[in-house]
Amino acid sequence: MSVKILIADHIFTPDGFVSDQAVAFDETILAVSAPDHLTSQYPEAEIVRTPPHTVLLPGLINTHVHLEFSANRTELTYGDFMTWLESVIEHRDELVARCDNATMEAAVQTMLRSGITHFGAISSFGGDLEVCRRTPQRVTYFNELIGSSAATADALYGDFLERLNHSFHTDPAEYITPAIAIHAPYSVHPVLLSKAIALAKEKHLPLSTHFLESPHEREWLESHTGGFLGFFRKFFGTDRAVTSIDEFLHAFDHYPALFVHCTQTTHAEREHLAERGHTIAHCPRSNRLLDCGRLPIEDITAPLSIATDGLSSNWSLSLWDELRAALMLHHQGDLEKMAERFLRAVTLDAARALHSDAGRIAPDAPADLITVTLTERVERDEQIALQTLLHTQEAATVYIQGKKVL
């Protein structure tokens, strides 16, 4: 692939924004430097000049989305986690049946147009595999494991393994990586849990789990009471949780994973996640709609990813929309610093959680790049992250592995 030099007013690097610089890349980023310097270093390169007020960023990474639930608009009930979960069970078959490839492709396309070059797809059934194989984006394909009863554990594990194996057979032209998602502490039997974590560790697969999302979940795991008691009595004829918070959490101690939601964690649990090298994925709009509380991001020392969750608990799959919502939800704290932290949460920190070397504009990183063009000059350099976050709906151009896809 021939070398390109992309010149933009502002570039988001791992050290923050730099101005009046350029990036030289083929499939990989070669250098970040002054335009004159790069043109003499790469005299054959094609020069790409972007319009005034253009910001160059790493491609955005949405670590957590449920494509198979993309048909939902108004069917699922919001306002309380248990009510939502019951509505998922009631409408699941019909929602999944309506969610054909065209629906999922549209979801993936809107993500691409908004600048998402890589997403983590939580696959409950394997119905999204074809779409994930075909898309130009990178996909971490999280095969979901679920099953709380010992009686059905073997069958469910077998089904999970089959889907996982299926996702291993990829063409070199596809950008899909197989991975494992453990649904949640309340829904996965400890025997299945340890088998799946051992497998992820053995095969070095990205690993993810929903964790301490709702107050009901915490109450059920601690005291076997609350909203989940009625739920488990009704659907499973049981009245005891299969695991405890500590047992579940410690099962991940020797393999870093992506812990999604964590809205009901304690300070000590959040510290433990940080110590063990885990990443926390934050889905502020989903949390609000399912009444799960606010993740205290000011108390997180672990790397933070911000993700949309699925259309099962959101109205869009745009990370720009998600970041704007996060900025409003976390209404205290320095605005400029928070905006920069959020941009890092959808690039570098998200990449690490998905075992990717992208998410950064730095030499040797894969050339996953997007440009967004603001309509006017940003008066103060300290506000570039904030103003970009406030005003962007779609990317102007998108490169994945150096190839222009939009």
Ligand code: MCF
């Ligand atoms: O992240 C949200 C809320 N928490 C848990 N699960 C899901 C979410 N969106 C979709 N889900 C899926 C989940 O993957 O819904 C099912 C699972 O397959 C719920 S369990 C019947």
Ligand code: FE
């Ligand atoms: Fe989710």
